[in-house]
Amino acid sequence: MDFLQRLAGFGERTALVFPGRAAISYAELSRRVAAMAAEFGARRKLVALEASNSEHAIVAYLAARAGGHVVALIAPGDALAFDAFEEDFRPDLCARPFDGRWRIVERQSAGEALHPDLAVLLATSGSTGKSRFVRLSRTNVESNAGAIASYLGLTPEDRAALILPFHYSYGLSVLNSHLAVGASVFVSAKGVADKGFTDDLRAAGVTNISGVPYSYELMDKTGFSVDELPSLRFMTVAGGRMPVGLAETFRRRLEAAGRQLFLMYGQTEATARIAYVPSEAMADNPDSIGIAIPGGELALAGEDGSRIDGSGEAGELVYRGPNVMMGYALDRNDLARGAEIEELRTGDLAERRENGFFRVIGRLKRMSKIAGLRISHEAVEHALASRGVVAAVTGDDRRLVAAFSSGQAPEDVCKLMITASGLTALHVEAVAVDALPRLASGKVDCQAVAQLARRSQKADAGITEAFGRAFYPRRVTPSDSFEVLGGDSLLYVQLSLTLERKLGRIPEGWEKIPVGALARLGSQKGNRRVVDTDMLMRALAILLVVLHHATLWPIPGGAAALVMLVGYGLARFHGAALMRGETSRLLRAVAANLAVYAPLVAGFSFARGEVLWPSVFLVGNLGIFDPKHMLPYLYWFVEAYAQVMLIVAALFSLPAVRRRVAANPFATGVAALVVTVAIKILAPKVWAVGAVQIFTVSDVFYLAVFGWCVFHARRARQRLLVLGMAVAAFPFMAYWGGNWTGSWVKFMLQLACVAMLLYAPRVTVPKQVAALALPVAAAGYHIYLFHRLVPELLLSQLKLPWPAMTTLSVATGILTGIAAFHAQKALTAWLARRRSGGAALGAHAAPAE
Template sequence: MSISFTADLAKWGDRPALVFCGQRTVTYRELGDRIMRQAQAFRGPRGLVAIEAELSEHAIVAYLAALAAGHAVAMQAPKNGATASWVDAFEPDFCFRRIDGRWRTEHLRQDGRAPHDQLAVMLSTSGSTGCGKAVRLSRENITANAASIADYLGLTAADRGCLILPLHYSYGLSVLNSHLAAGASLYIPGGSVLDAGFLDGLAESGSTNLAGVPYSYELLEKVGFRDRRFPHLRFMTVAGGRLGPDVIRLYNDHLGAQGAAFFAMYGQTEATARIAYMPPALLAGNEDRIGVAIPGGRLLIETENGAPIESDGLAGELVYRGPNVMMGYATSRDDLCRGAELTELRTGDLAMRHADGLFQIVGRMKRISKIAGLRIAHDVLEAALERRGIAAAVVGDDAGLHAFCTGNRDAEEVKRFLAQASGLTLAHLKATALAEMPRLASGKVDYNALNMAARQAAANGDDDSGGIEELFAQVFYPKRVKRSDSFVSLGGDSLRFVQLSMGLEKALGQVPDAWETLSIADLSVQEHCETATRRIGTDLLVRALAILLVVVHHETVWPIPGGSAAMVVLAGFSLARFQMGPLLAGDGWAILRPLAQVLVPYYLIVAAYAVAWGEVPWASVLLVGNFGLTLPETHGMVPYLYWFIEAYCQMMLVFVGLFAIPRFRRFVSARPFAAGMSLLLAALVARLALPLLWPIGNRQIFTLPWIFYLAVIGWCAAVAETAKQRLLLMVAGTGAFLFFGLYEGVWIGTQIKYILQIAVLAALIYLPRINVPRWAAQLILPLSAAGFHIYILHRFVPELLMLPLQPALPTPAFSFLSIFGGVALGLVAWLGQRQLLKTLAAWREREIRPLRVLNFAVLRSPLRPL
C-alpha cells in the first residue's frame, strides 16, 4: 500500500500547507510541485535516502519526495547527520543534507540490496546516539498512525499545528504526518520556545494546536504562556515522557476555561508514535493515567511470561497491538530487506488497568532495582518524591539508588523520603542536586547520563579531578558546550586537541580512537582502563619532538633543524582534520578566533620589546616582520625567532581567504584530496618562484610562500583516505623534500631538515596512533600542548634570565640549563593560561549558565551534594 497523504496532497489545492515566521506560506499545490521536482533527484531503483532532518521546508520536501519516489527514508538528527559508522552500517543510496550552506542531494550508491517493499521510514530509538539500532516503520505503520492521530484529535483542514519538535523524533514526525493526512497546515516558527517573539509569532500564526514534550511545558512556563490569550488555539498535546499530574491539571484547567482541550498522550517510536491518549473529557481526576488505546489499537496487561492479566488493579507489562507496530529493529543494511517481524509491542512499561477501562503506567520493567530482597521501581520513587514537591530522576542498580533532584531541599530530608518510599536504609541511598535536569533532544530526561554520573560517583568518590564536560568547557572557553557537542562540532583546533588529549587521557585512562568525533556524552560513558601503555595520536608525539628539536637547535646550533618545518606540516594537518567543517561552511571567524591563544602571549612579548627599546616594532605588531621589511637591529621588528607566529597567522588567513570562495569550497567538498593536491602544486610553484621574484636573500626562509607547501602537505595527509591517495602523497612529498634537501640544499642542516620531514609525513599517513608507556605519555602530552608557549619563551632563559650566570658556568652546563629552563618556562606559561581559562569557565558556570555537568568531579564542586 502507498502512504495516502503523500499521494493526495494536490487535492488540497491552494490551501496553506506550511507557514513560516513572517507568514510566508507554501500551499499544498506548491508543496506538491516541489515534491515532484525533488523526487527527480531521487530517481533510480528503490533504495534508502538519509535526510538531515532539520526543522525546515527543505527537509520536509525531501522526506515527502523520497516517499513519493518509492524509497525508504532514514531521518537523521541535524548536525550529526549520517555519521560514518551509520553510513557503513546502512549504506544509504542517497543523502540529503546541507553542504556548503546549501541543501544538496548526494548520490552515494545505486547497487545496494533493495529495502523491503513495505519499509517506509527508519527512526533512531529514543536516547540513541544514531549509531545503534533503528526502528523500521512500514507504509502501513505511517499511514495508520497518522490517520488514527488525526481521528482522535479531530483534525480537519481548518487546523494549523505549531511544530516545534524535531523531525527525526517520532513525535515530531507524527505531527507532520497527521496534519498532512487531514489537509491541515503547519506553522514552523524555526526557533526555540525561549526565543524572543515566540509567543507573538504563535498568536499571529493562527495556530489551533501546539504539541510539546514535558520539557516544552517547562519552557512555556518560563516565557509566560498562560499569561497570554491565543484565540485560535483549540487544543494542546503532550507526549514523549511523563508530565507531572499537577502540570497536566494546570494546563487542563487553563485550556478548559478558554474552551480548549488538553490531550495527554503516550507512545513509543516502536509504535510509530502514538499508543494511547486520555480523552479530554475524562482527564480531570485522572491526570496520572495514559487513558485508552488509540483508534485501531488495543492495550493488554501481561505477566513477564506473557500470560494475560485480566483483573483490574494488577500490574504487569503493557502490551500493544495495532497496525502501527513496527516491522522490527535494524542494525545493518541487510536488516532493511526483512519484512514485518512483530504483531505486538511489549512496551517494557509496568502498567495496570482500572475498573473504568483507563490504563496507568506505574513503572518501567527495566528501571527496577532488587536490593535487600526488595524489588523497587524507580518510577514509583520519582512519583513519591513528586508528591512531596521534589522534582527528581531516580537511577540505580542492585547495590543502591541515586536521586538527582532540582530545587532546594535538605540532604537528609530527601534521603529520608527515599527511605520511606523504598523501605531501604540510608546506606543504600544517595542524592545530588542539579541546577537543571539533563535532557535528550526530545526533551526526555537523559537517564543514560544520570546512570553514568551515579556510577562515577560510586566508583570515584575520592577523585577531585575535573570531569569531561567541565574539561571541554575549560578548553573551549568562552564558547558554551553541550553534552551533544564533540571536539569537531565545536570547531576544535590543534591547540585544543592537545589539551583535550591530555585531559581525556587522565579522565579515561585510554583515549578511544577517533575521540574527536565522539560527543561529550559518549566520551563520558567510556570506562576507566588501567593499562601500562597509552595509545596517543602520532601527531602529538611529532609535535613534542619538534618543539624539543627547536629548543635544542636554537641553543646548540647543531645541524639538526627541522622542528619548525614539522610544526608547519602539523598546522596544515590539524586544520584539515579538525576544522574542515567551518571552512566548508565559509565560517572564517571560527578559524581565526582560536588564534587569540597564540597572539595574546605573542603581543605581550612585542609590548615588552617596545618598552625595552622605547620604540614600537610596527612590523611585528602588524604580523609582517617575517617578510624582511625591516630588521630587529633597527627595532622595526622583534627578533627573527618569532617569524613562526607571524607565518602561522598568515597561513590561517590564506586558508580562510581560499575557503571564502564558494567554488573552491565546492571543489574541496566534492574532491578533498584532489583539491589538496592541486593546492600543493600551486604552493610548490610559489616556493620555487619566490627567489626569482622576490630576492631578499636568506630572509626568504621565514616567509609564507617559502613554507606554505609544508602546510598543504600536512593538509593532504589528513584528507588522504585510500591507499592510492596515501601512496601518491608519499611519493610527491618525498620527491619535494629530496629536491629541496639534496639538490637545493647547500648545508648539511638543510639536508637533515628535509629528510626528517619524510619521516614526519610517513608517520602521519601510515601510523596515525601509537602505543607508548604511560610515563612517556605523561611527558609527551604536556610538551605537545605547550608547544607554542615553549617556542616563544624558551630564548628568554639563556638571553635574559641566565645571562648573568653564563661566565661562571661551563658551556655544556649552561646549554643544558638553557634547554631545560626554556622548556620549563613554556610549560609554566601554558599551565598559567590553562588555569586562567579554567577559572573563567568555572566562574561563568556559576554565574551565567545553568549547570548541566553530570560527571562526578562536577557533582562534588559546582553541584551541591544533598
C-alpha cells in the same frame, strides 16, 4: 470547510517542494489526493500509515483525511511499532513501503465502527510499553492549524522547512497550518547538522524554520547563520524547554536581521500547540510559555482542583480549546468513543506572571521531555524490569538517569534505556549501586536516586571541567564532543593529555565521543600507552626548536614539522566545517591562539618604547621591515601560521572552492601541493628578500599542504603517491636549499614525518614516554612563544661555560613554556568558575512519591 477541501482552489501555486524534484502544485496535489482517496474506497476505514517525510506518505495522509478516513501516523522504520499497532487496532488499510516500493495493503475488515468525528491517531511521544494513541477529531486538527496560521501570520507567500517528522504532532502542525492557507512546504532531506542544509533551504526559498530545542543546539554548534537565508521571515521552537541562553542567542540574531523568533508550548493531546510567546515579547519573557493560542484558554488549578486566578502562585496548567483531544485509545474498541474531556490537565506545574504570561516551573509526575519526546520514568523502569534490570529512573529535561542494583554493565543498561525511551546515548546514564535507596514506606527514594546521579557526575567532572576550561568562554555540555565544539590541533593535544591522566589511555576517535560518554569510560592500567603519532611529533619538534635556538648544532626542522602539523590538524579538525563554509570556526581558533601571542607583542613594544606594527599586523616575517621595529625573527612561525589560516579561510569562503574540495579533498590537496611547491621555488625570483626568505609564508605553505594531503590519503595508492611526492620533493629541497648538513637534516626530518603520519598514525609507547612527551606536546605552543625569554633576559648575564649555559637555556625554556601553559589553564578555569558561579551539572531531583 476543512482545508483539505480547499486544496484545488489554490490552483498552480506551489504546495510541496522536495529536493532535486519538480515542485508539486496545489492543483496537482489535489488530483493525486483525490486519486488515492478513491483507491482507499468509499467505506470509512482506519488507515495505518508509515509516516516518513516522503512524497508518498504525505499524499497518503492527505488522501486518508480528504476521503473521510481515520489515519494513524506511525514512526517510519519502526517495524515493531507498526506490528503492535496492527495487533491492537486491526487497521483496514496499511500504507507503507514493502520491498522498497510504496504499497497499500487492505486487511480483513475489523467491523468495529469509527466515531464520525475521529480523524487522526497520534502516538503519545516517547510512550513505552503498550501503545497509547491520542484521538484527534477533524475540528481538533482544523482549529489548531487555523490558530497557528493566525498567530504566525502565515500567508500564501510563506514556505516552511519541514525538518521535523510529520508523525510527530509538531511536524504535522507545520504541514497542516501551511496547507490551510495555501502556503508551501519544503520537505528537507537533510538534518540541521548535515552538510549543505543551509544551501538547500536557501535554494528552496524557505521563509520559516521550526525545530525542537535540540535542533537549535545543533544549529548553534554548526555555525548556522540566518544571514545566509535572505527569504527567512521567522523561526519557531517547541517540543521542550528551550535554554534561556540559547533562546536569547537566536532572538538577538534574528532581530538583528529583522526576523522573528516564536517560542511555543504544546502537547500531542492538544493536537500540537497550546501557547506561544509573541516575538515582540521575547526579550522580556525568555523563560515563559507565553499566552494561549487564538481560541484557547489557559488556567491554573490547585491541588484541590480549585482555580488559581492570582499571579505568582503555582498550580497545574490546564488548557481549554477546540484542539483538545477526544481522548486516548488503547485498542480498536476505543475508536468508537466520542469526545471524553473538555479540558486538558497538562501535568505541568506553572505560575502566572503579572503580565498574564505563564511560566512552567516543574512537572507534577515523573516525566521528562527531552528532544521533543515525553518520557515516563515509570515506563522506562518497567521496560528495564522486563529485561531483568532492577532500577529506579529519574531525570530532567536534559537526560535520564537509572540507578540499578542487578549487576549488569552500565553500558548495557544504557542500551536498554535507549531502546525503551527512543532517546540517544547523549541523553541517558546508568549508575550501578549496591541497593536502591528506599523510603520507610518501602518505595524507592527518587530524591536519593537523583543525588546518586549528581555524585556520579561529580566524579566525572574532571574531564567535563577540562573541556569547559579548554573551550572557555563557550559553554560545554555532556552532549558536546570535541569535534562539535570545533576544537583545533592545540586543544586536541591538551585534552589528550587530560584523558591520558584521567583514564590511563587516549581512546581512539575520542574527538567524536560526547564529553559525558568520555567521562564515564573506565580507566585502563598497564605499562604501555597508545598515542597519536602527531602528538609525539609535536613534542619532538618543539624540543628541536628549543635546542636549535639554544645551541649552534645543525638541527633545524622542528618549526617546519610544526607547519606540516598545522596542515594536518587543519584537515583533521576544520576540514569538514570549511567544506560547509563555516570559516568562523577556523577564525575563532586562530584568534584564541593569537590571544596568547598578544602579550609578547605588547611586552616587546613596551620594552622598545614603540608599537611594533609589523608584529601587530602579523607581517614581520615577510622580510620587508626593519627588524628593529618588530619582534625577533624566531617568532616567524606564529605569523606564518596566522597567514596560512587566513589564506585558507579566504579560499573556503568561495563556494566554487568549497564544492571542488568537498568533491575530492585528496585530489585538490595534491593539486594545491604542486602549486605551492612551485610558489616556493619561483617566489625568490620575483620577491627576493634574501636570507629571511625561509620565514615567509610562500616558502612554507607547501608544508601545510603536505599535512592536508597526508590526512586525506585514505587509500593505499593515495598514501603511496604522497610518500612518492615527499621522496621527490624533500631531497630536492635539501640540495636546492644549500646542500649543507643542516638543510639535509631539516628536510629528511620532514620526509620521516610524512612517512610516520601515513603509515603509523598511532603508536604504542611505554607509559613513561607518554608521561614525558604529552605534557611537552600540550604546552608546545607556549614553549615556542616563551622559551627564549629567560635565557635572553637573565641567563645571558651569567658567565657560565657553554655546556652549563646550553643545559640551563634548554631547561628554563621548556619549563617557562610549561609554566605559561598552566598559568593560562588556571586563568581560564577561574573565569569559567566565576561565570558559572560554581554550579555543578546534574539532574534535578524528581519529587518522591
